[in-house]
Amino acid sequence: MFNRLCIIGVGLIGGSIARAARQQGLCNNIVGYGRKLDEQNLKTAKSLGVIDDYTLELDKAVQDVDCVVIATPVASIESIFTQLKPLWSNDAIYTDVGSTKGSVIAAAQKVFGVVPDNLVPAHPIAGAENSGVTASVDDLFLNKRLIITPADNASPEAVQKIQVFWERLGSLVSVMDVQHHDSVLAATSHLPHILAFALVDMLGHKDEQSEIFQYAAGGFKDFTRIASSDPTMWKDICAANKDEIIPLIEQLKGELDKIQRLLETNDSQQLFETFTYAKNARQRFLDQFYNN
Template sequence: MFNRLCVIGVGLIGGSIARAARQHGLCDSIVGYGREQDRQNLQTAKQLGVIDDYTLELSKAVQGADCVVLATPVASIESIFALLKPLWSDSAIYTDVGSTKGSVIAAAERIFGFVPDNFVPAHPIAGAEQSGVTASVNDLFLNKRLIITPIKNTNPIAAQKIQRFWEQMGSLVSVMDVVHHDGVLAATSHLPHILAFALVDMLGHKDEQSEIFQYAAGGFKDFTRIASSDPTMWKDICAANKDEIIPLIEQLKGELDKIQRLLETNDTRQLFETFTYARNARQRFLDQFDNN
């Protein structure tokens, strides 16, 4: 499918893309790019066979590449675009893996004055709490959602090729409007991470005076698992998508206020109905997920 794949940012996601692309024969060679502080990680990636070679010079990394994947945190996308601008090739396809798409599109517009038609915004709905190339795996994207968010001027041939690329790595590809994507992810991913971080932050401070964590059951561990995620990455994601997240936080405050009132008035019937609706809604989600 591609002759030379360039992965900018060979971490969990970038490394897993490289592994999957190699496993499924989607490219002839893979080169990784990073900064000086990424040298050890890149050396490890080469030693593990995740990439064929690496360089700290972007011009060398993209030279001859017909597919360039930006697998860096969303906060760094604009600086990557700035570095790529003088090196941009009309014969290559560029894509990214950012968790927010509006911020990525805006970054491209600030750097280029427009969004290049051979840039295909994408977002794999996959990940783990670990980071770095040692956490990368061959099947991270197998049967996982991948959302492509083309805009009006996106080259349809480039978009189709990126779609095939992800499909051949086992992803379930959907095409979605940028604004719709950011709204959906704010509700299903960004807000849950904020909730987990906030709950553990609150209980962590309480735990300094008591033994809350010592007696935490399995449900606490399950609910707060995502609070083990990279704080820097999630700080950047939430800041980039704050316009979608803030209204959801307001809605959640209203829901918590409602539950507080039900407790204060001993309205256990309504409390039961609220909990029952939530349980049934989650079961509908699970049934839909299992059927897919």
């Protein structure tokens, strides 16, 4: 499918893309690129066979490539575009894996003046708490959703090729408007991460923290699992999508205030109905998307 694939940022996602692409025979050669401080991770990626080679020089990394995958934190996208601008090739396809897409489109417009028609933003809804190439696996995207958010001027051929690429990596691909993507992911991914971080932050600062965590049951572990995610990455994601996240936080405050009032007024019936609605809504979600 591609002769030479360049991965900018060979971490969990970038490394997993490389592993899956190699396993599925989607490219002949994979080169990794990163900064000097990433060199040990790149050496590890090469020694593990995740990539064929690596370089710390971007011009060498993108030389004669067919596809460039930007798998760096969303806050770095504008800088990456700036570095790529003089090296940009009309013969290659460029894509990314950022969790926010409006910020990617805005960065492209700022750097290039217009979104290049061979740039196809994408977001694999897959991940893990651990980071780095050692956490990468070849089946990370298997049966996981992948959202493509092409600009209006995107090349249909480029969009089609990226869609097929992700489908062959095992993803369930959807095409979505940028704003819709950021709105949906704010509710289903970004807000839950904020809740997990906030809860653990609150409990961790309590004087009796050792006793709280000592007696925490499996539910606490399950609910707070995502608080083990990379803080730098999630700081950047939340900042990039704050316009969608802040209204959701306000709505959540209202929901918590409602539950507080029900407790204060001993309205056990309404509390029961609230919990029952939530339980049934979650079951409908499970039946529709996971139990088929």
